[in-house]
Amino acid sequence: MISDKMQKELNEQVNKEFYSAYMYLAMSAYCNTIGLPGFAHWMRLQYEEENMHVTRMYDYILNQGGEIHLKAIEEPPTEYGTPIEVFEQTLEHEQFITKSIHKLMSLAVQETDYATQTFLQWYVTEQVEEEANVNDILLPLRMVGEDKSGLMLIDQQLSGRAVPTPPPEN
Ligand code: OFO
Numbered sequence: 001m002i003s004d005k006m007q008k009e010l011n012e013q014v015n016k017e018f019y020s021a022y023m024y025l026a027m028s029a030y031c032n033t034i035g036l037p038g039f040a041h042w043m044r045l046q047y048e049e050e051n052m053h054v055t056r057m058y059d060y061i062l063n064q065g066g067e068i069h070l071k072a073i074e075e076p077p078t079e080y081g082t083p084i085e086v087f088e089q090t091l092e093h094e095q096f097i098t099k100s101i102h103k104l105m106s107l108a109v110q111e112t113d114y115a116t117q118t119f120l121q122w123y124v125t126e127q128v129e130e131e132a133n134v135n136d137i138l139l140p141l142r143m144v145g146e147d148k149s150g151l152m153l154i155d156q157q158l159s160g161r162a163v164p165t166p167p168p169e170n
Contacts, residue, residue: 003111007066009104010116014057015071016100021050023076023093030080036151038159039083042137046090049164053123060119060170083151084141091134098127122167 002010028043061068080086101123108116137158144150 002061002064002066002113002116006107006111006113006116007061007064008069009107010057010061010066011069011071013100013104014054014061014068015073016097017050017054017057018073019076020093020097021047021054022073024050024090026076026078027080027086027090030078031083031086034083036083036155036158038155038157039086042158042161045161045164052164052166053126056122056167056170060116063170064115082146083154084138084145087134087138087141091131091138094127094130094134098131101127119170126167 024043024047028040028047031037031039031043058068080089101120105117105120105124107113108120137154140150140154144154
C-alpha cells in the first residue's frame, strides 16, 4: 500500500521518465541528422533504458494497489547544438532526474514507507551510474572540441554501446 501523495508523486516521476525516453529519442534523431550514427545509437539505447525505468515504476504503482495516471508528455526540442552541447544537456537532464528521485526518497523516508524506500534505492544507484556514464563521454568530447577526426573516433566508440540490462523486477 502507498499513500495518495506517494501515488501522485510516483505518477509524476513516470511522466518524467517518459519525457527522458522521448528526449533521448529526439536526440537520437538529431545525432543522425548531423552525421553521428554512433551518438545516435547511444541515444537510441538510452531511450530504451528509460522505457524500462518507466515500466518498472508503473509496475510498482500497480503492485502496491495504486492507480496509474498517465499525463501528456512534454514535447522535446528537435535541435541540440554541437555534440558537446548534446551531452551537456544530457548531464543537466540526468541531474534533474537525480534530484527528483531524491525528493521521492525523502518523501518515502518521511512517510516511513519502507517498501518504497527499497524500491527507490535501485533508482538512486542507477542515477549515480547515469551521471557517471555521461561524464565519461563529456570528458573526451571536451578534449577533442570541434576536431573532426576526434569526433569520428568518439562516434565509433559510442556505436559499440551494448543493449542495456533490464532492471530487477519489483
Ligand atoms: Fe531514468 O534515468 Fe535517465 O532520465
